[in-house]
Amino acid sequence: MLYLKKYFTEGLIQFTILLSLIGVRVDVDTYLSNQLPPLREIILGPSSAYTQTQFHNLRNTLDGYGIHPKSVDLDHFFTTRRLLNQVRQLDRLSVPSTELNTWLVHRDSETVVSASSQSSPSITLDNGAGLEDVDNPDATPRGGEAQPAGQQGGQRGAGELEEWHQPPGIGAGGRGDRREHPGAGWSGRQRSPALSGELGVSECGADQDQNLFPDVTSVSFSVPKAMEVNSTAPLPGSAAGTPESGAAGQFGLPARPTPINQDVSLHQASLPSCSQDFPPPFNPQLDSAGAPQRAPLLRPPSGNSSNVNSTFGATNLTGIFLPPHVNGSASNATAAAAVLADPFGSLLEEAMLDEISLLDLAMEEGFSQAQASQLEDELDSDSGLSLDSSRSPASPSSSETSCSSEGAVGYSTDSEVAAAEPEEGAVGGYQPGYSKLCRMSFQDPTQFHGLPQLDGVGHNHTYNLPLASAFPERPELPLAAGKKAARDKQGAKFQPPQDFLDKHSSRDERRARAMKIPFSNDKIINLPVEEFNELLAKHHLSEAQLALIRDIRRRGKNKLAAQNCRKRKLDTIINLEQGVQDLRRDKARLLKEKMEFLRSIRQMKQKMQSLYQEVFAQLRDEEGRPYPPSQYSLQYGADGSVLVTPRGAAAAEQGRKPEKKQKDKKK
DNA sequence: CACGTCTGTCATGCT
DNA sequence: GAAGCATGACAGACG
Numbered sequence: 001m002l003y004l005k006k007y008f009t010e011g012l013i014q015f016t017i018l019l020s021l022i023g024v025r026v027d028v029d030t031y032l033s034n035q036l037p038p039l040r041e042i043i044l045g046p047s048s049a050y051t052q053t054q055f056h057n058l059r060n061t062l063d064g065y066g067i068h069p070k071s072v073d074l075d076h077f078f079t080t081r082r083l084l085n086q087v088r089q090l091d092r093l094s095v096p097s098t099e100l101n102t103w104l105v106h107r108d109s110e111t112v113v114s115a116s117s118q119s120s121p122s123i124t125l126d127n128g129a130g131l132e133d134v135d136n137p138d139a140t141p142r143g144g145e146a147q148p149a150g151q152q153g154g155q156r157g158a159g160e161l162e163e164w165h166q167p168p169g170i171g172a173g174g175r176g177d178r179r180e181h182p183g184a185g186w187s188g189r190q191r192s193p194a195l196s197g198e199l200g201v202s203e204c205g206a207d208q209d210q211n212l213f214p215d216v217t218s219v220s221f222s223v224p225k226a227m228e229v230n231s232t233a234p235l236p237g238s239a240a241g242t243p244e245s246g247a248a249g250q251f252g253l254p255a256r257p258t259p260i261n262q263d264v265s266l267h268q269a270s271l272p273s274c275s276q277d278f279p280p281p282f283n284p285q286l287d288s289a290g291a292p293q294r295a296p297l298l299r300p301p302s303g304n305s306s307n308v309n310s311t312f313g314a315t316n317l318t319g320i321f322l323p324p325h326v327n328g329s330a331s332n333a334t335a336a337a338a339v340l341a342d343p344f345g346s347l348l349e350e351a352m353l354d355e356i357s358l359l360d361l362a363m364e365e366g367f368s369q370a371q372a373s374q375l376e377d378e379l380d381s382d383s384g385l386s387l388d389s390s391r392s393p394a395s396p397s398s399s400e401t402s403c404s405s406e407g408a409v410g411y412s413t414d415s416e417v418a419a420a421e422p423e424e425g426a427v428g429g430y431q432p433g434y435s436k437l438c439r440m441s442f443q444d445p446t447q448f449h450g451l452p453q454l455d456g457v458g459h460n461h462t463y464n465l466p467l468a469s470a471f472p473e474r475p476e477l478p479l480a481a482g483k484k485a486a487r488d489k490q491g492a493k494f495q496p497p498q499d500f501l502d503k504h505s506s507r508d509e510r511r512a513r514a515m516k517i518p519f520s521n522d523k524i525i526n527l528p529v530e531e532f533n534e535l536l537a538k539h540h541l542s543e544a545q546l547a548l549i550r551d552i553r554r555r556g557k558n559k560l561a562a563q564n565c566r567k568r569k570l571d572t573i574i575n576l577e578q579g580v581q582d583l584r585r586d587k588a589r590l591l592k593e594k595m596e597f598l599r600s601i602r603q604m605k606q607k608m609q610s611l612y613q614e615v616f617a618q619l620r621d622e623e624g625r626p627y628p629p630s631q632y633s634l635q636y637g638a639d640g641s642v643l644v645t646p647r648g649a650a651a652a653e654q655g656r657k658p659e660k661k662q663k664d665k666k667k
Numbered sequence: 668c669a670c671g672t673c674t675g676t677c678a679t680g681c682t
Numbered sequence: 683g684a685a686g687c688a689t690g691a692c693a694g695a696c697g
Contacts, residue, residue, distance in 0.1 A: 506675085507675090507676095529684090529685065529686085554676095554677095554685095554686095555675075555676065555677090557685095557686070557687080558675085558676070558677080558686095558687090558688095559674085559675060559676075560687095561686085561687055561688060561689085562674080562675070562676080562688090562689080563674085563675095564687085564688080565687090565688055565689055565690095566673090566674090566689095568688090569689090
């Protein structure tokens with residue numbers, strides 16, 4: 001089951017990302033509201049209240065706790081977190097679409113949710129129910145027992161939110177609170193049907209299968225009483241004049257005795273509960289506990305915690321926009337409401353600033369394959385390691401490998417030859433086997449095909465193969481001939497053997513000949529130490545001869561060692577270069593993916609902004625007048641209501657218990 | 668002739 | 683301690 005969830009979750013996330021990439025708006029909240037705890041947890045983050053379930057273990061896993069560093073789950077963890085971050089980028093964008101859905105559906109009756117067919121299907125991607133069914137075969141609505149079947153989903157969502165996001169007894173609308181204060185939130189809706197905005201109560205999932213906007217609950221555009229200007233205490237830290245402010249504290253508190261429920265001409269106003277499950281939509285930083293860096297915006301009015309609890313206690317949207325830990329805090333809930341006061345203020349000022357700016361900087365428009373390639377090339381250029389084929393440092397490697405590995409190439413190992421030319425010692429000891437290997441390595445250019453940078457290698461790595469290169473009957477040694485062969489062209493035919501050998505012998509070979517060493521340098525070098533000692537014992541050699549032989553052996557072995565060493569060094573460089581290339585390719589690919597995501601996000605944000613403006617333009621106060629955008633802004637109440645908040649009042653009421661009057665959604 | 672590269676050699680450290 | 687290996691450094695050869 002765990003694996004099923006894992007794959008389902010990840011697949012769902014990927015599918016969502018994919019849809020977003022292809023331009024399909026995905027209301028992630030649709031399934032978020034319907035998702036099972038694990039998925040919800042994955043997307044929304046750990047919930048303190050969530051510990052009621054067994055999925056806290058999963059949460060811990062997702063948080064990386066309890067994962068052994070060597071556990072394979074760690075990989076899954078990072079993958080999940082990465083995908084989660086991507087989705088969070090998206091879901092923040094999707095909230096507005098949810099909001100729009102709410103607007104498009106209006107509900108005037110309190111408990112009956114009328115789905116408006118006016119909503120544009122294109123706005124909402126119905127993807128919840130099926131997923132829910134898949135993920136939760138039980139499909140047992142949480143907290144939906146006592147709810148009408150028609151609202152099962154929505155109520156379930158409410159229940160879920162309360163149950164999952166609100167620790168029992170911590171207020172902020174826990175189930176207990178609702179029981180204790182039935183009027184709060186729910187009762188409020190009943191009292192003020194049009195007002196009650198159970199935004200987010202509706203479930204986009206199965207309900208939407210039935211109806212595209214099934215359980216769209218009424219939206220309460222509550223103009224806080226504070227809107228009566230002063231009662232709405234400004235949120236501390238809220239910048240003056242900034243839209244986000246908050247009259248957040250008790251917004252949408254149905255239990256309030258005197259909520260001014262203004263009929264707002266929200267013609268299609270509703271807010272499906274789908275958005276409930278969204279993390280703070282316009283403030284990504286709310287994802288983090290406390291979001292201290294957002295203190296100026298988040299700081300709740302002091303002293304109204306209890307009220308906040310009562311205010312949001314029975315509401316569901318506390319969990320919508322706030323992480324559980326925040327949700328559990330009344331002040332934080334208020335702060336969240338403040339943050340939500342102006343969705344686009346937060347959106348544009350926060351998310352868009354950091355994400356879009358990044359997008360603009362990194363990749364303004366598009367990231368074509370050519371650009372990716374260019375980027376990759378640029379990335380390639382920043383390395384000290386150059387793969388420029390014009391330079392071929394690798395040339396020695398192959399020859400060295402084949403030759404050195406097979407023995408002292410260039411040294412005479414053929415005893416027969418040596419015997420034929422005893423006076424020449426090691427000189428002239430062409431070893432067919434060794435030379436063949438070297439010849440193969442030199443002649444076969446295919447060995448370098450895999451390494452373009454090795455093209456043009458023309459060095460002679462025969463390591464003393466003079467004779468082989470000189471003999472015309474061995475024309476198959478072009479490379480072995482190399483430079484020395486070229487030198488020898490001038491008269492090799494008529495050159496006396498001794499001069500020829502001297503000319504093509506190494507210094508040690510010449511020394512050996514001069515010292516009358518009776519065996520070849522190849523033997524001196526390559527014989528095992530036992531055989532070498534036996535060989536020395538067979539001959540009566542002077543100290544000078546013995547010293548020379550030992551030097552020859554030492555130098556010969558060291559030469560091979562040096563060749564091997566250089567080969568290894570070269571192989572290491574080649575491998576490192578290949579690794580660098582691979583990493584650059586990966587980096588370029590990841591950058592491309594990132595840019596694609598960012599582009600999609602920006603598009604979604606733009607759509608969201610336009611939808612927000614569209615919705616706001618339709619708002620009417622009780623007198624049928626539109627709200628001036630310069631003076632009012634929309635914000636989400638934690639109880640699911642959508643509030644029309646005066647900007648100035650919201651700012652002014654910070655630090656005080658905000659009062660607000662709720663505006664009934666008025667068709 | 669200067670320069671870069673290749674190669675051999677030496678010194679040194681390590682096994 | 684000898685033998686061998688690995689490697690940095692150096693110098694000569696060479697293009």
